[in-house]
Amino acid sequence: MSSTTSNNKVSRHKPASSMPGSDQKVTAKHKIGSNFASTTKTNDLYTTPSSSIAGFFQTPPRVLNQYYDDAALRRALKLFLPKHIDQAVSNDLSAFGDRVLDRETLGLVLDAERNLPYVKSWDTWGKRRDELITSQGWQNLQRLGIEEGIVAIPYENTYKEYSRVYWCAKYAIWCGSSAWVNCPSLMTDGVASLFRKHLSGNSLRSERVILQDAYGRLISRDPKEAWTTGQWMTERQGGSDVSMTETLATYSPDSKLEYDAHGNVLGPWRLDGFKWFSSATDANMMVLLGRTKSGISLFCAPMKKLLETKDVLGHETELNGVYIQRLKNKLGTKALPTAELELKGVRGWLIGEEGRGIKEIATVLNIARIHNGVTAIGLWGRGLSVVRAFVKVRVVGRRPLWERTAFMRSLARMHIEYRANVLFNFFVSALLGSVEQEQIASLHGQTGQGLDKTGRLPGVKTTAAAEWLLRVLTPALKGHCSKTAISGLQECMESMGGVGYLENDDMQFNIARLYRDANVMPIWEGTTDQMMADDSVIRVLCGKNKSEVLGTLNDWVTEIVEQNSEHVPEVRFIEDWWIEFKATLSSAPKEEIEMKSRTIMAKLVDIVQGSLLIVDFQSDHDEVARLVMESWFFEKHNNANPTTATTWKEQARSDMKIVFGQADPSLDHARL
Template identity: 40%
Template sequence: MEPSSANSGFIQSQPVLRNQFHDDVSLNRIVKLFLPHSLLEAVGPEIAELGEQVLSQEIFDWITDSEKNQPYLRGSGRDAFGKPKSELVVGEGWRKLQEFGFKKGVVALNYDSDYGEYTRLVQFTRCHLWEGSCANTLCPAAMQDGAARLLQRHLNAGSRPADHRVFRNAYDHLTSRDPSKTWTSGQWMTERTGGSDVSQTETVATYDPYPDGSTVPRASAEEDLPLGPWSISGFKWFSSATDSQMTILLAKTQPGKGVSAFFAPMRQYNPSLISATGQRGGTELNGVTISRLKNKFGTQSLPTAELELKGMRGWLIGKEGNGIQEISTILNITRVHTTVSSVGYLGRGIAVAKAFALVREAGAGRGRRLPLSTHPLHMRTLANLTTDYHAMMLLVFYTLYALGLDERASSSGGSQKAPIAKLRPPPNLVAPLLRVLSSLHKSYVCENTVPAVFACMEALGGVGYLVNTESEHLNLARIFRDACVGAIWEGTTDVLAGDTVRALKHPAMGNQCVEAVDWVVTRAGEVAVAGSSTVSPSVWREAKTTMTTAWQDLKDQVESKSQAELLPEARGITFRLAEVLIGSLFLVDVASSPGREVEAMCLRYLVKKRFLDESILAGLDQTLELDQAIVYGRGSVNSVTGAKL
């Protein structure tokens, strides 16, 4: 017997991550369900290439750099002589990751490509792969996307001539793939009076146009674009894109007018500025002072700040008092980005847990040791985790599908339809369905991915709890910290659950929202499988019946009670509604391409969520081989044992 040392004895083999576009069994199935075959063949190679690139050592080095060299204020906000000077400094890794995302068009694809109703699905499939490696750069990209969509709507509707040139310039920057031109955007709503409650906004905008004949300040030396005629002052409590080039913000204008939305460049050109080398002219913040940077539990590479505004110059978007309506366009996009980030983190977590299980052995009693990939208990745990992941992916991607239908209402979607087109709602129900899904999917998914990502971290044992910057591809501690924010920003779980109830009870649109959900559940039951080689037809009939019954119970509850009576139960109602929709989508998924793995996941989910009795599982295949197939895919090879799964 030889004693071990720091460099001898047993040393665990390094887990190897594989391209998730090919290796993620759920993602692989999801894209086949939601994208037409011809489109998937066309875009698949480029997405697969992205899946490979996001796992490169260069990317992981940039992640580590962005975490170690976190944003800071130069001189803590003052120059050497004590003069206030807000200069934000971000690290090289952060900048490189942002540039990578710009070049890959993580936002631009939705605006410079046209895949019809499937465009958003293609965009967010790519974001899903990028999320685990982007070190939070997709956060400002989310607001960039939302701002682009808002400005696009106003440009298409015919904005005021004075604003059109400014809006067009900003839109072109937001949708560029050239890192030297691309802008991100802030989204400033949150103040000390309340997070998602913007009615008490203390920021004030005053219409104060420059006098005729005066020199109007410009946003930059290169572009002859004037700063806006509105002067905006106030204090914003959270800004998660402090290094952006523009922002969309809320402010009050006149008493009784409510809240309005504004576009404002982050910087302005000052010809009197003198650089360290004596050169005259440069840009400075446009009436903005960075009060301090936030010290956060997670998303530490992301510069989040408190901002004081004094005379920030901007442009009114839309009509005075319509700010909440205008900002909702951005929120619909940023909430989708947040939810995609949550399942993206979970997808990466499962990928790491799978890779670890292939190289790690554990005791199995009587001196036996088994690779975790052949350990019955561990594989059942990972299979159940994969089932929950797949369930949430169904809800998220159906929401993306509804978003694509809403944004491209006139699109035919091409000659070939995806299997999910069986659940394409009538045109009059698309907007009501999206109104429900936009709050519901984030409330449910972002809350439930947090314990799921923790389970992935736990699956690595003690090494999972370590901040593995030396092996960044295994750093689930970082991913867990960052995943926790999903249930908080862009509306907490309770805020969004309350919003879901408001949608269902809305005096003008509520009946249509209920009708839209009713259509989805009914239609899913019509296309669901009648049976399969491994499951009795009676089981699927029962599943369809219980799905309909559960929805009818919720519908009766919503229709029989007032909004005030429903509010204390909003979280339970929202989560149950999410489970009904997921169960319905699972049935359609099984119908589109039956197989024992997806059938097992579907039935396990329905049993777990109390739609079916647990006794149904007793007569079904519950073998280790099935669990391995759910996690790794049918026919995959266990690199440790060489045995086919």
């Protein structure tokens, strides 16, 4: 399926083998896109009319392997990975970059989009037996993601604190072709992290066997053994607020033992209620919130239970007290089965202490929010790769599109913001990879050996510092990147004109699909206002750990400023923003801080992204990294030239370098 060469390296300029037009060669830039068939021209006047088979036909763009084509992705890997690990993961990311664009994988995406999930509620004889039907495309994409380690990579921990950086890159490459099987993946990752936390301690009793078996399946690469999981919180009255949960959990051990489909005993708790918005309805298990006498608690349960004997239709299992009311009709993420579920006698196990379910589910939510950020750059990165390919073959008024300076200015702005978001995502993923090491070491009986593994985290000296930064930056990452990806993909659609707006069957060019799917991200796992106020950024900055969080942020900003103040003039903006940020938090009353929470979060994101852009440039003084950094700060202040360019021609060349990495894209096409 991969178009790798014999030495397992892929040419930077080689398109995926299934790309249309791969046999067409471009030899001169003004011929690009001028693909005419059976039409003659005299004195600039056409002598024959166009038809369905004659006239101009646009040369199809060549969408390239994102691992090579996406400069932001490559620079993030270089910045956050040691050279030997960057090289070690190169072959896998290269091959995967081909695989997600090959004809077979894109065919699975099309099948998942065309053949949407549905529910069969009744059998022929009138007995209710809810059965969720998903497409072969969806099922095979699920298997592909499992085999490729989309969940497994950070748990295999092959590269220790760098494993999450590797995972981040692969996940981003995956999102544009996943048809949203990455949604069950994010919940599986979060639940696996939660189970690992409990398995590394000593508080588990009879449920240890259950959690250990589930954990092994959640992190498996074997599709025959691997599980996915749903995470069910939302109810009709609450949205993201789970304080009014109406699902009731009763401790009621059954005198007659029942078993799940794999022979494990069902739990002693009975759950009854209604879940309003439940994704991953086809999962193997679920974690869900329920109210006990002690308060809201967290439970896990298998999706199916074993029948004592096969029924007359040959079924060996049935749903474990789950009834599918209906599937949601959504703007996007159509292939993802999201349902309303009625729970009647679900048998499950309590996770952690009674009454502490919200704290327990936070582990899952924080992982999910990091997935959300990486999904944002994954979808946007795919959209930008399509636009770059389109620009290289599109001619407007006899001029290649890249010669349109206003257009290229807009495209450069998109790439600048995208690169800042990519660095932000890799930084937070690297923080997570560092923080996870102590828990991983504890799980394997190596307590203490995972301490202070901060890897190549700029300005971060201890794991404790990484943990405080992770707490405050995770919701900021989700809140910011989920919004910018939507506006970015809208610009990508507009860049391609009417073709960009089409819901075409050619999944490699369908930016409209990416755009509609991206619109769930500011809502998924908490709205933007929730990320800023009650649940996240402001709560962390102004809560009981305020001094630790602000102290860590202050140390980090100070370290970045001191390391770069003599070499990068833009550092002064970071200093000014940080002074303003601290002053707001220290002087404003709580009500004002809440009202200004979006502004406060935006300022925090600016401080972090600006710092990372400076660090990126300083790492090797790359010319394009400098142009990106200068332009980004210009956009924030609008009081200087976007770059050091002094004329419009120099600015045009700078924009070209930011988008393509070189000032003349026709040279790139001559090599294709």
